[in-house]
Each structure stands twice: as C-alpha cells, then as structure tokens.
Amino acid sequence: SVARDVSGGAFRPRLIVSVPPSMAMGWLSERIAGFIAGHGAADISLRGDDDPVPFDRELIDIRLSYGPHYREHPTQEIVRDAVYPVCARGIAGAIESDNLAGLPLIHTDWGPAGASFPSWRNWFETAGIEPGRAVKRGLSANSSRAALDLAMSGLGVALAQGIYCAQALENGRLMRPVARSLELRQPYCLTIPERSAKRDVVAVFREWLIEECLRAIRSPALGAR
Known part of the structure; x- marks a missing residue:
C-alpha cells in the first residue's frame, strides 16, 4: 500500500x-x-x-x-495565482480609496528569471492611477518571502502572491488595504x-x-x- x-x-x-x-x-x-x-x-x-x-x-x-x-x-x-497589495493593520488607516501612492511601498526585485512578475508600476497602470515618484521609492527585497516579512513588520505595502500571503491574511497578521489584485502572467x-x-x-x-x-x-x- x-x-x-x-x-x-x-x-x-x-x-x-x-x-x-x-x-x-x-x-x-x-x-x-x-x-x-x-x-x-x-x-x-x-x-x-x-x-x-x-x-x-x-x-x-x-x-x-x-x-x-x-x-x-x-x-x-x-x-494561476495573483498578486495582492498587503500590509500590517497599523498603516492601513492612511489609505484613501484605491490610492496607495501616498504610502511606503515594498518592492520585490524578481531578478532576470522573474521578468514576467508584475511590479508596482504595473499595478498602478492597471488601476488607472498615476503614482508619481512612489514607484521608485521604498524598501526592496529580492525574494517574495522577504518582501512579505517587511510588510508584516509594518514597513509598507507589498505586492504578494496569494499562495504566500493567504495564511497571514487569515490569521490577521496582514490585511488587504484595497480590493484590486493583478493576475500573474x-x-x-x-x-x-x-x-x-x-x-x-x-x-x-x-x-x-x-x-x-x-x-x-x-x-x-x-x-x-
């Protein structure tokens, strides 16, 4: 057996x-x-x-x-997964509507092999929002896991794959400040x-x-x- x-x-x-x-x-x-x-x-x-x-x-x-x-x-x-803006509850109160441009953003540097992963620039373009300089500022990590840890520490909003962030959303360590997501390619x-x-x-x-x-x-x- x-x-x-x-x-x-x-x-x-x-x-x-x-x-x-x-x-x-x-x-x-x-x-x-x-x-x-x-x-x-x-x-x-x-x-x-x-x-x-x-x-x-x-x-x-x-x-x-x-x-x-x-x-x-x-x-x-x-x-097929998607990416979701996620952050700790402590910084979510500063968000107005769908505009995250005023909050610190956490970027994930996927490296050469991850060219097809969406960036914050992609997310703002899809949302029809002009982020200004926000897409160039903030913390950056070269792994999804590290970016998620930075978000859980209250340092900003990360774009996280659902497969990685679901449990932290379920147990309240993270929240989705806006509803919009972006499907992976x-x-x-x-x-x-x-x-x-x-x-x-x-x-x-x-x-x-x-x-x-x-x-x-x-x-x-x-x-x-």
Missing part, C-alpha cells in the same frame, strides 16, 4: 523536492510536518532553487516552478521526471502538494478576483 511505502518499518522512502526559494523558506517548510503526520515518515530533501534545475544530476523527483520551464519532462499546470507548474513518476511516495506527495497550493490560492481571505 501507499501508506506502507511511505511509513513502513525500517524502510523510509527518500524524496527530493525542489521549489522556488521563497516557497522553501517558510511556506513549504512549515507544511512538511503536516505531510509526515498524515502519510508517515520519509527522508525529504527540500531544496530552494531558481530555474533551471539539474533534474538528473541532483536526482530531483518533484519540481514546482512559476511557468512551464521543462518541456523535456512531464509538466502539469496547477493553478504564468501558472504554477509541477514537473516530475518519468523515472520518479511511478514511485508511490512521489504520487502521494504530488497530490498533497497540489492540494496545499490550491487551498492557499483559493483562500476566502483572498476573495474573488
């Missing part, structure tokens, strides 16, 4: 999971205990990697990516090499990971887009 494969006796299946760095630092690492509690012990190697990843050299079993990067391996689109994708696809532990982790991603992105705290 799958349960016996994952938890049976002295045999502990090994699983190498690769995800974007921000997902490894917090989002997925906080949830791994839930997988083990539900499915039994496994030797899981959790890697935070930028694309492209060396599947065969590192024997990676599962890779979650933003966008379809791996045509040479079976790849499945999971869901590419979906999250799951890639599993054929050498790994037939392993029971891979199949179980795949289903669990998809469920966790969908639960976050479909959180009622994010509302309808």
Whole structure:
C-alpha cells in the first residue's frame, strides 16, 4: 500500500523536492510536518532553487516552478495565482480609496528569471492611477518571502502572491488595504521526471502538494478576483 511505502518499518522512502526559494523558506517548510503526520515518515530533501534545475544530476523527483520551464519532462499546470497589495493593520488607516501612492511601498526585485512578475508600476497602470515618484521609492527585497516579512513588520505595502500571503491574511497578521489584485502572467507548474513518476511516495506527495497550493490560492481571505 501507499501508506506502507511511505511509513513502513525500517524502510523510509527518500524524496527530493525542489521549489522556488521563497516557497522553501517558510511556506513549504512549515507544511512538511503536516505531510509526515498524515502519510508517515520519509527522508525529504527540500531544496530552494531558481530555474533551471539539474533534474538528473541532483536526482530531483518533484519540481514546482512559476511557468512551464521543462518541456523535456512531464509538466502539469496547477493553478494561476495573483498578486495582492498587503500590509500590517497599523498603516492601513492612511489609505484613501484605491490610492496607495501616498504610502511606503515594498518592492520585490524578481531578478532576470522573474521578468514576467508584475511590479508596482504595473499595478498602478492597471488601476488607472498615476503614482508619481512612489514607484521608485521604498524598501526592496529580492525574494517574495522577504518582501512579505517587511510588510508584516509594518514597513509598507507589498505586492504578494496569494499562495504566500493567504495564511497571514487569515490569521490577521496582514490585511488587504484595497480590493484590486493583478493576475500573474504564468501558472504554477509541477514537473516530475518519468523515472520518479511511478514511485508511490512521489504520487502521494504530488497530490498533497497540489492540494496545499490550491487551498492557499483559493483562500476566502483572498476573495474573488
């Protein structure tokens, strides 16, 4: 059985999971205990990697990516996320209507691989707002996780993916000061090499990971887009 494969006796299946760095630092690492509690012990190697990843050299079993990067391996689109302006409750009172230009903004520098991620400039253009110099000022971080931490510290408004900010919105650490969101241009994708696809532990982790991603992105705290 799958349960016996994952938890049976002295045999502990090994699983190498690769995800974007921000997902490894917090989002997925906080949830791994839930997988083990539900499915039994496994030797899981959790890697935070930028694309492209060396599947065969590192024997990676599962890779979650933003966008379809791996045509040479079976790849499945999971869901398309959006970014949401989020901030700590303490600074939300200064917001008038949909205009965030008067508040400190937290920027995420996605790097060369993240050129398709939306910026604050994109958000203001979509909202039909002229932000002036606001889009050039404020704190900047080179990871989604770090930008979210800065927002939770009350230092400004960040544009955060729903998958990362849903839990903090649910527990009140963050709030959405305005309703407008901006859909990401590419979906999250799951890639599993054929050498790994037939392993029971891979199949179980795949289903669990998809469920966790969908639960976050479909959180009622994010509302309808």
